[in-house]
Amino acid sequence: MKAIVITTPGTPEALQLVEVPQPQIQNNTDILIRLHAAGINPIDTKLRSRGTFYPNEMPAILGCDGAGVVEAIGAAVKRFKVGDEVYFCAGGLGKSGTGNYAEFTVVDERWVARKPTSLSFAEAAAAPLVLITAWESLYDRGRLEAGQKVLIHAGAGGVGHVAIQLAKIKGAEVCTTVSSPEKARLARQLGADNTILYKQTDFVQAVLDWTEGEGVDLAFDTVGGKIFYDTVPAVRVYGDLVTILEPNPADGNLKTARSRNLRISLEIMLTPALQGIVAAQLHQTEILEQCASWIDEGKLKIHLSQSFTLQDAPAAHKVIESGSTTGKISLIVK
Structure with a gap:
């Protein structure tokens, strides 16, 4: 063959x-x-x-x-x-x-x-891989519930675009970061309630504005690197932060996450x-x-x-x- x-x-x-x-x-x-x-x-x-x-x-x-x-x-x-x-x-x-x-x-x-x-x-x-990754990240690791507010990074990407939809199926409100107006349109078509053009806007401030200063119940990081650490202040106290990448200590620290009592989960669907x-x-x-x-x-x-x-x-x-x-x-x- x-x-x-x-x-x-x-x-x-x-x-x-x-x-x-x-x-x-x-x-x-x-x-x-x-x-x-x-x-x-x-x-x-x-x-x-x-x-x-x-x-x-x-x-x-x-x-x-x-x-x-x-x-x-x-x-x-x-x-x-x-x-x-x-x-x-x-x-x-x-x-x-x-x-x-x-x-x-x-x-x-x-x-x-x-x-x-x-x-x-x-x-x-x-x-298959993106469906399983998004499901496990949101439903299994993040314990997503109806009525919660979720931040999904890279909502027009492979994992992100199905994560938006799975979050909506669960009954959550969804905010997502995207790099262009075209990707923002796609994310909205898939159900995103709020799209943030992260190249033009401070996504943390946009999330806090969207949640009236509280932060989201669950943030899903599909990007990694510095974004993982930058996302911490956008999550409410006692909230969840799930990432599919390995956090690198060179990109930041978890002091703010600890002070906010965040529950941090790592997701690898290949395990x-x-x-x-x-x-x-x-x-x-x-x-x-x-x-x-x-x-x-x-x-x-x-x-x-x-x-x-x-x-x-x-x-x-x-x-x-x-x-x-x-x-x-x-x-x-x-």
């Missing part, structure tokens, strides 16, 4: 289109999926440039997100049959025999959900897969199943801004690394 592989970490040009053996069903609960599209996420570019989690298993096929059609099933598979359309976040972290920048992949049926019928394969492939935590992986499958229902009910949208052919994976990585993308990007496999 055709696949994009890396044999050593490097620039986007390290991604090479080659012929590799088609993966085979190894376990009774495995399903073979003919991929139609693969989602591209920032984790892909980091693994390509820095190395995978399994450096001794090179070459590697990247891509955590995928969507396609079930081609074959293991003897004990009960949830799917040949011909079913599916989407999932599994593999692509460097482990041999996994990855979705390819024509086929094998995934345990427990980590797979039925594809939303209203989405194209390209749209569906763009969805269950990397540590083999089955219950948490099953929870992520449930998230995809619920989100598929909401998508087909028109309550949740995936904004696919660009798609590339499989052989153009290097160009897609360059777009991701530019840091100015809106929504999500996919690779069209077939």
Whole structure:
């Protein structure tokens, strides 16, 4: 089969289109999926440039997100049959025999959900990682409740644009930071109650004005760096601050967060897969199943801004690394 592989970490040009053996069903609960599209996420570019989690298993096929059609099933598979359309976040972290920048992949049926019928394969492939990340950040880490006020950074980005919608589904009021009027319009279309052009406006003061000086109940940091520390004064006393990036002590300190008794949570949706935590992986499958229902009910949208052919994976990585993308990007496999 055709696949994009890396044999050593490097620039986007390290991604090479080659012929590799088609993966085979190894376990009774495995399903073979003919991929139609693969989602591209920032984790892909980091693994390509820095190395995978399994450096001794090179070459590697990247891509955590995928969507396609079930081609074959293991003897004990009960949830799917040949011909079913599916989407999932599994593999692509460097482990041999996994990855979705390819024509086929094998995934345990427990980590797979039925594809939303209203989405194209390209749209569906763009969805899983960001849906799970936003859900876990807002609902699980942040314990979001109806009526609360939420600040979501980068509301037009991959994670941010679904986070806005999940927060609204929960019944929260949403404020978000964006870099341009065009992105502000998208954020409002997705349900944001207040948009802040952070290049022109002090977002902390804007949040305090919006909350009558109190601060938001929950802030969701999808940007990292200094923004994490700058966000602290925008959160109410005893509020929550959730980040998907690792805070760097060189960018600030937590004195103000401590004085405000903030609850700080770190979110990495890859933890269950990397540590083999089955219950948490099953929870992520449930998230995809619920989100598929909401998508087909028109309550949740995936904004696919660009798609590339499989052989153009290097160009897609360059777009991701530019840091100015809106929504999500996919690779069209077939």
